[in-house]
Amino acid sequence: MTDIANSTVPPVPPECKTTGVVTVPQPLITARGVNVFYGDKRALKDVSIDIANNQVLAMIGPSGCGKSTFLRCFNRMNDTIDGARVTGSLQLEGQDIYEKRQDVVQLRARIGMVFQKPNPFPKSIYDNVAYGPRIHGLAADRIELDEIVQTSLKRAGLWEEVKDRLAAPGTSLSGGQQQRLCIARTIAVNPEVILMDEPCSALDPIATARIEDLIDELRASYAIIIVTHSMQQAARVSQRTAYFHLGDLIEVGETDRIFTNPRHKLTEDYITGRFG
Amino acid sequence: MSKTVAQTRALVEKSLRRRRLAELRFQAYGIAAVSIGVLFVILLFGSIIAKGAPAFRQAYVTLDVFIDPEVLYPDGTVDTELLATADYVALVRGSLKQRFMDVEGRAATRQLVELVSGSAVQDLQALVQADPKRVGTHQMLTFLADDKVDQYLKGNITRSTPEVDRSLSDQQLDWVDALKASKALELRFNKVFFTHGDSREPEQAGVWGAVVGSLYTLGVTLLLSFPVAVATAIYLEEFARRNRWTDLIEVNINNLAAVPSIVYGLLGLAMFLNFFGMPRSAPLVGGLVLALLTLPTIIIASRAALKGVPPSIREAAIGMGASPIQTVLHHVLPLAMPGMLTGTIIGMARALGETAPLLMIGMVAFIVDVPGSLSSPATVLPVQVFLWADSPERAFVERTSGAILVLLAFLVLMNATAVILRNRFERRW
Known part of the structure; x- marks a missing residue:
């Protein structure tokens, strides 16, 4: 977290309400008035937004704006941080994500996540992809498991490159391949939502382009939420964009509209490169 | 006041010489320090081998x-x-x-x-x-x-x-x-x-009794301290919430690691012998005492090993929907195992060389028979060295050194095992 007092990011005017349309017809996830506290610090302030199916939502904003924090609310990754507290309502198909009875294991099987730095397990390529189906008991036998692994790798566009060395360690792949392996691992459990936390920030432009193409293909089957530092990337891969600023959700809208005709002053200043 | 390029270069040249000299001086200190260390190791081993080989x-x-x-x-x-x-x-x-x-x-x-x-x-x-x-x-x-x-x-x-x-x-x-x-x-x-x-x-004296005693004692120590220490480390590192209690436990574990070993002997005497009435001079009690002694060492090493596992692996597992215990058993523990094993073997090596606490629980007795069970009277290698060093017969001088050589051979063997285990379990990420 950057120290906000010393950053060059301008403050949010008081009584700020999100500009643009936060709702969508038939939302998969609805977030209403979500706050996140790290100890006494309020990292996210009253964020409300809907997530649509078969669509990519890009979350952009300067460092420390709360976009990653918000992303980690969806699969309750914030639970693992001591002193983190989430208030408000987050519902996945009408079911409260933060309800006591909600099992996080089940939740994370429905909402997969791809991280900033490719983090394959120090196991074989096969075992990396097979891990999710194994722990969730998705394959009845070895044949079915083989099938899941193959389909997942194919959908992640990695099959042709690794089909002859499935037993090789996942860490022996290049950075871009590792990230696609992580995506294959995530889709192997057939989730409904995929969260991506700056998935390309550790990759070169060619690997980035491949991942972006992949995201576009995966959109047909999943709801995808991607956090990115690159506005070009947001413009390329997403249909909706949300701009966060110091913990506030400033503006939400169709990506084309946000980048061509931002309504809020802060959004405009950010995408035109005045700060950030 | 700005300097010309030539002036700047001359100044840099001058400072270069000083820096190079400083570097050479530092290297010389380092080599001297290493040489002194090596010299003492050679002297130590040389004298022990020279004295002990005739035995x-x-x-x-x-x-x-x-x-x-x-x-x-x-x-x-x-x-x-x-x-x-x-x-x-x-x-x-x-x-x-x-x-x-x-x-x-x-x-x-x-x-x-x-x-x-x-x-x-x-x-x-x-x-x-x-x-x-x-x-x-x-x-x-x-x-x-x-x-x-x-x-x-x-x-x-x-x-x-x-x-x-x-x-x-x-x-x-x-x-x-x-x-x-x-x-x-x-x-x-x-x-x-x-x-x-x-x-x-002296001509009828051998180390086999002490070797068997040491094996029994260390066996008890290992069986007890390794699982307990690993479980403790995993719980404290992966599951326990940070609060005043865990802080207190942590401080106490660190303090226990620094407690003089004879204190553990007194504890063993008071608790295992006097309170529980366990047999005197028995490897069972020796193993219990040494397990208490090695626990803090293994816990600290295991926690360090767990801390060394990159958080990205934990995140990946949790993100995939693995339960906390699955995360630990499938991903964290295999990566931390080499460090844990190294810590364990270091702890065991310390236990192998420990004399003082065993004196307190009677393992210093003169025992002729090779121990046959965990509760039969026994002694251990370092105590045998201590006993022989105390004997007046000239022939015991070389046997003392001979027993030290056997002890050192055990230590080398254990350290070699540690290296082999570490290499076998080591995985890159």
């Missing part, structure tokens, strides 16, 4: 023994029952007198018999009792020579040593020389040292 050889005397029926069956009746109580010393004496015909008088004869270890009598008895048909035959038998003869053969006692200091008379030395000249007396591999327990007679 692996021992003087044996080969005699032609006539198993005289007149001695074994004095009444003339052949009764194998009598073999249990017969006068075997007389047989040894007879054999030696046969060799040295000119020896007469009780005193001289006793001196002659002193050249052979007391174990010769037991060996002979065992041999005859095993097969009574040997009575009446001549046998070429090899016995342990007395420790003083052994020392003379190894040159630790010479004729120039004053007679009072060497406990061998000139007459005895003459006999020894005669036996040596006829190849009846020679140095051989000291099997007794590696197969027997402790003894008051």
Whole structure:
């Protein structure tokens, strides 16, 4: 977290309400008035937004704006941080994500996540992809498991490159391949939502382009939420964009509209490169 | 005031020389420090090996023994029952007198018999009792020579040593020389040292009892401390919430690692012996005490190993929907295992060399028998070293160093195991 007092990011005017349309017809996830506290610090302030199916939502904003924090609310990754507290309502198909009875294991099987730095397990390529189906008991036998692994790798566009060395360690792949392996691992459990936390920030432009193409293909089957530092990337891969600023959700809208005709002053200043 | 390029370059050149010198000086200090360390290691090992190596050889005397029926069956009746109580010393004496015909008088004869270890009598008895048909035959038998003869053969006692200091008379030395000249007396591999327990007679004393005692003790220590320490480390590192209690536990574990080992001995004495009434001098109790001693070490090493696992692996597992225990067992533990094993072996090596706490629970007793169970009286290698270092006989000097060599061999073996295990479990990420 950057120290906000010393950053060059301008403050949010008081009584700020999100500009643009936060709702969508038939939302998969609805977030209403979500706050996140790290100890006494309020990292996210009253964020409300809907997530649509078969669509990519890009979350952009300067460092420390709360976009990653918000992303980690969806699969309750914030639970693992001591002193983190989430208030408000987050519902996945009408079911409260933060309800006591909600099992996080089940939740994370429905909402997969791809991280900033490719983090394959120090196991074989096969075992990396097979891990999710194994722990969730998705394959009845070895044949079915083989099938899941193959389909997942194919959908992640990695099959042709690794089909002859499935037993090789996942860490022996290049950075871009590792990230696609992580995506294959995530889709192997057939989730409904995929969260991506700056998935390309550790990759070169060619690997980035491949991942972006992949995201576009995966959109047909999943709801995808991607956090990115690159506005070009947001413009390329997403249909909706949300701009966060110091913990506030400033503006939400169709990506084309946000980048061509931002309504809020802060959004405009950010995408035109005045700060950030 | 700005300098020209030439001026700047000249200044940089000048500073370069100073920096290079500083670097060389620092390297020299480093090399000197390393050399001193290496020198002391060489001195230590050199002196121990030089002193201890002779302990692996021992003087044996080969005699032609006539198993005289007149001695074994004095009444003339052949009764194998009598073999249990017969006068075997007389047989040894007879054999030696046969060799040295000119020896007469009780005193001289006793001196002659002193050249052979007391174990010769037991060996002979065992041999005859095993097969009574040997009575009446001549046998070429090899016995342990007395420790003083052994020392003379190894040159630790010479004729120039004053007679009072060497406990061998000139007459005895003459006999020894005669036996040596006829190849009846020679140095051989000291099997007794590696197969027997402790003894008051140096030539009959061995480290095997202590080795077995050490193995039993360390076995108990390992079985107890490894699972407990790993479970503790995993719980504290992966599951426990940070609060005042966990902080308190952490501080206490760190403090326990620094507690002098004899304090653990006192604890063991008070708790295991006096309160629970466990047997004295037993490997079981020794193992319990050493387990308490090694627990903090292994916990600290295991926690460090767990901390060293990259958080990205945990995140990946949690993100995939693995439960906390699955995350730990499938991903974190395999990566932390090399570090945990290294810590464990370091802890075990410390336990192997530990003497003080075992003195408190009675493992310092003089124990001849090789321990047969976890509750039978035993001693351990470092305590054996301590006991022998305290013994007045000259022959125990080299046996002390010999026992240290065995102890060091164990340590090297354990460290090698640690390296092998670490390499086997090591995985890159």
